[in-house]
Amino acid sequence: MADSTSKVAHLKLSEERLSQTQTVSPPAILREAAALAGVEFNGDNSWDIQVFDSRAYRRILTQGSLGFGESYMDNMWECHELDELFHRLLKADVEKHLGGVAKLSLTIEIIRQNIFNRQTSKRAYEVGKKHYDTGNDIFQAMLDPTMSYSCGYWANADTLAQAQIDKLDLICRKLMLKPGESVLEIGCGWGSFAQYAAKNYGVEVLGITISKEQQTLARERCAGLPVTIELMDYRDLEGQFDKIVSIGMFEHVGPKNYPVYFESALKLLKPEGLFLLHTIGIHATSLKVDPWIDRYIFRNGKLPSAEELAKVINGRFVIEDWHNFGTDYDKTLMAWWENFDTAWPALSSNYDERFYRMWKYYLHSCAGFFRSKQGQLWQLVLSKRGREGEYRSLR
Structure with a gap:
């Protein structure tokens, strides 16, 4: 288990950030997709997504998984139980329910990954x-x-x-x-x-x-x-x-x-x-x-x-x-x-x-x-x- 000093510091940081949670509602398509997994934006459950910067919505919509991860790295949102959030999102196949822009980004990524051999000897390292x-x-x-x-x-x-x-x-x-x-x-x-x-x-x-x-x-x-x-x-x-x-x-x-x-x-x-x-x-x-x-x-x-x-x-x-x-x-x-x-x-x-x-x-x-x-x-x-x-x- 993490030592008490580390846990207290991160808990304090989380509480400070949670006080900055945005009241801007997410686009309906994101809200509805998350609901399929029993997840809410700015909800009360430990696996809910707390949004600090409303620009995260656009990054998720336009970039899908990449935007979701990068906006987390950039401290735009937080979740107390990140593992359980992903368990729920993946179990419900939420990505399949996103709109046209995210699907277009996913299609382009699939084409990029499958046309070329990305694991050649030169790229292996x-x-x-x-x-x-x-x-x-x-x-x-x-x-x-x-x-x-x-x-x-x-x-x-x-x-x-x-x-x-x-x-x-x-x-x-x-x-x-x-x-x-x-x-x-x-x-x-x-x-x-x-x-x-x-x-x-x-x-x-x-x-x-x-x-x-x-x-x-x-x-x-x-x-x-x-x-x-x-x-x-x-x-x-x-x-x-x-x-x-x-x-x-x-x-x-x-x-x-x-x-x-x-x-x-x-x-x-x-x-x-x-x-x-x-x-x-x-x-x-x-x-x-x-x-x-x-x-x-x-x-x-x-x-x-x-x-x-x-x-x-x-x-x-x-x-x-x-x-x-x-x-x-x-x-x-x-x-x-x-x-x-x-x-x-x-x-x-x-x-x-x-x-x-x-x-x-x-x-x-x-x-x-x-x-x-x-x-x-x-x-x-x-x-x-x-x-x-x-x-x-x-x-």
Whole structure:
């Protein structure tokens, strides 16, 4: 939980801002769309939107999700329970009910995102520079001691640290790791899996990342272990491995590159090997990417649907297991928020208030996304068709 000084300061700020709530009524189309989710502008519920600057209405109408997020960053509106606001808005699919201008903006965004391949080899490093290189101080403060930046597994855990350890161990067991095996990790982050698997299961790990900051810290954390961390794109990999794992990286691959990604994994995996894919998914195939998330958090990302994954896996891999624990991401994100908010007094000398609001919006909106069940979290265990023997699913 956030320390008392931090909470009191932000509560006082909220009360001061709430006293500035605008009495200007929102346009009818915004009021009616919000009502579908049980949300009011300047209402009394903790999930209602308190507007301080009436210009926010126009930004939301003309720019949709991007205008909604940017006007929050610019302190034009506030909400006591931002996560619950997003849960309600997303559950009701409110964006579908907005008017012509917002729909035109959405259509233009869909065209931009789907005509071009935004995840080419040259562009692959953009998300590293934009998000993962934000600053190791942010992530060290927000994450658990393993530095896992993906969904924890909360089935038997009551703390973030235990949920992340349980997730890492579950992956190791699903992969049936044995001492001396070679493991490729596509998207190794700060080395959480590589460190855990090498230390506890005696495997040799090659981890790759597109973030220089991640590479530096991962190498430090895995020093003395049979772990190699390289700055490279998955399309440049060679060799073969007993096991392959990818945790929270597939979201950056992009639909145009799905065939290349799975062909690469197929080529790199030994005949008797296993490939575990841990990825966020969406409940239904969609052409759009949230423009606010694309601009401020995960550049050039795209979440897959079950339909898209099944189609590209078809004829390439056997699906040995498909495990969904998406509601655990809600808990993980809110735990990250508590850690970040607690650490903010120490971090604030390096980041401004707009960054704080951006990060708050990011974590809470994503928590609402998973709570609404639009967001899923999948672990797929894949094998080559010629692999001998039965695979038994683990939970």
